[in-house]
Amino acid sequence: MIVMSVVTALVLLALLTQAGVVAVQRAFPPQGRMIEVDGATLHVVDLGPRDSGLPIVMLHGASSNLEAMRRPLGDLLARNHRVILIDRPGHGWSTRARRQDSTPEVQARMIDEALGKLAIDRAVFVVHSWSGALGARLALDHPRRLAGLVMLAPVTHPWRGGVGRYNEIIATPVIGPLLAYTITLPLGYVLTEPGARNVFLPQVMPDGFVKDSATPLLLRPREFIANAYDLVTLKEAVAAQVARYGEISVPVTIIAGEPDKTVSTNIHARPFAATVPNTKLIVLPDLGHMVQNAVPELVKAEIETMIGKIVPVQAAAD
Secondary structure, three states: OHHHHHHHHHHHHHHHHHHHHHHHHHHOOOOOEEEEEOOEEEEEEEEOOOOOOOOEEEEOOOOOOOHHHHHHHHHHHOOOOOEEEEOOOOOOOOOOOOHHHHOHHHHHHHHHHHHHHOOOOOEEEEEEOOHHHHHHHHHHHOHHHEEEEEEEOOOOOOOOOOOOHHHHHHOOOOHHHHHHOOOHHHHHHHHHHHHHHHHHOOOOOOOOHHHHOOHHHHHOHHHHHHHHHHHHOHHHHHHHHHHHHHHOOOOEEEEEEOOOOOOOOOOOHHHHHHHOOOEEEEEEOOOOOOHHHHOHHHHHHHHHHHHHHHHHHHHHHO
8 A cells, every 4th residue: 555655656746747847848948059969969059249259168067057157147248259158968958878978078079079060169168167177178188179268166176075965866776767757856846946045155146046047957857867977977077187187278267266165166276276377266255156147247357358368379370
């Protein structure tokens, strides 16, 4: 009797989840074009004037999608620059073909391929949080694609501890998918907003952020599982690339906050800046993890300063 009740409850939750997936996808449809890469599809939004010089590529962190980089920063930059926003593999409307697609190395290769298909030879990359490791990997493995790298509260080094027990459980075969396809979406609707508020601290989360950033897309089972794999494999991935950071030759600007409780500046941004030549480090007091939301004008100014220095050098080289 108990077993039948449990099975019935799981079936009902699975049906509720599938109905929720349909509703979420209708509420937040894709905004750009799909590009086939290495057995997967990347969702790309192309904003701003095409003839504005060096383009800007923006890559979001964990538990999010390209909309987290679009508002307000991407839209602000797109007034005067071509801006390419990409859903990382497995996130938003991008897919992934294999479990290994969770690593910065594989995602860097896929993004490099997509940019080649867009005929974007070089760009300034703007990366946030998890994508700090991805930006570093792009600079190491695909240096010709990068003209410069702007890192916002980046993850770059191994850290003590894990990434949350629930991510480890979701990344576990059998039990992870079982939970993801039954309770994650209903429970997530309750927990998403308070979780997002914590990431913003000590800043206050903007009104409407969860909706404006299409965060509910994360609650879909396939994306929730992909996000968990990204997180549980990240420490090993950055540990494998740390020794190479001295090879990075592109100009780098890092903007981070001292009280960031999500990604420690002392563990990540400071050691990276100390290792990588030609790096400018800006650490702001009272700045939390969501740098692109808290100080978009500062980020824009630093990106444009970098472009202003790169373009004359590039012209002289040509």
